[in-house]
Amino acid sequence: MKDSLSRRDFMVKGTVALGAAVAFEVSGLGGNAVRAAEALATQGAKEKTMPHISVKLWPGRSEEDKKRLxxxxxxxxxxxxxxxxxxVSVSIEDVPSEEWKExxxxxxxxxxxxSLYKKPGYSM
Known part of the structure; x- marks a missing residue:
């Protein structure tokens, strides 16, 4: 069984659960359907926890340039x-040119x- 839902599946199941919650509330049954909708909303929040981007540069950029980047x-x-x-989190690491290849x-x-979506215009 999958641990997470795709965005589309989350939206579909969330809509169904919300509709069920409303129907149960209107009918006076409440409770469980509301908890089910809340559980799906929590799952959706977990899916949005990402990503971390790691940038490696040759030394020489200012702290201000790194913050802007x-x-x-x-x-x-x-x-x-x-x-x-x-x-979102972003880390920036200076790597000296003589250590770049390694x-x-x-x-x-x-x-x-x-997994390399932008290839460099150089080789080593």
Missing amino acids: AEAIAEDVVRITGCSESS KVYDPEIRGKEE
């Missing part, structure tokens, strides 16, 4: 994924074509 990335993530701004290129780029 993190804010711009977070804004785009919120706009594109539909998650809440409070769910710490970034080999472990995170080379051989990762299936």
Whole structure:
């Protein structure tokens, strides 16, 4: 059994549960249907807890530039994924150029074509 619902499944089940809750409240049966709707809403909130973005740069950018970059990335993530701004985290790590191949290129780029949505214009 799946631990989480897709966004579409959540909306469908949430709508059904909400409709059932309203029907039970109107009929005076209440209680369980309301709790079911609340449980689905909680599941939906868990689905929106994401993502973390890790950025690696050569040293030399100012703290202000890093903050502006993190804010711009977070804004785009919120706009594109539909998650809440409070769910997004961004880390920025300086990696010296002489360590780039060992710490970034080999472990995170080379051989990762299936998950690399923007490929670099260089190779090492």
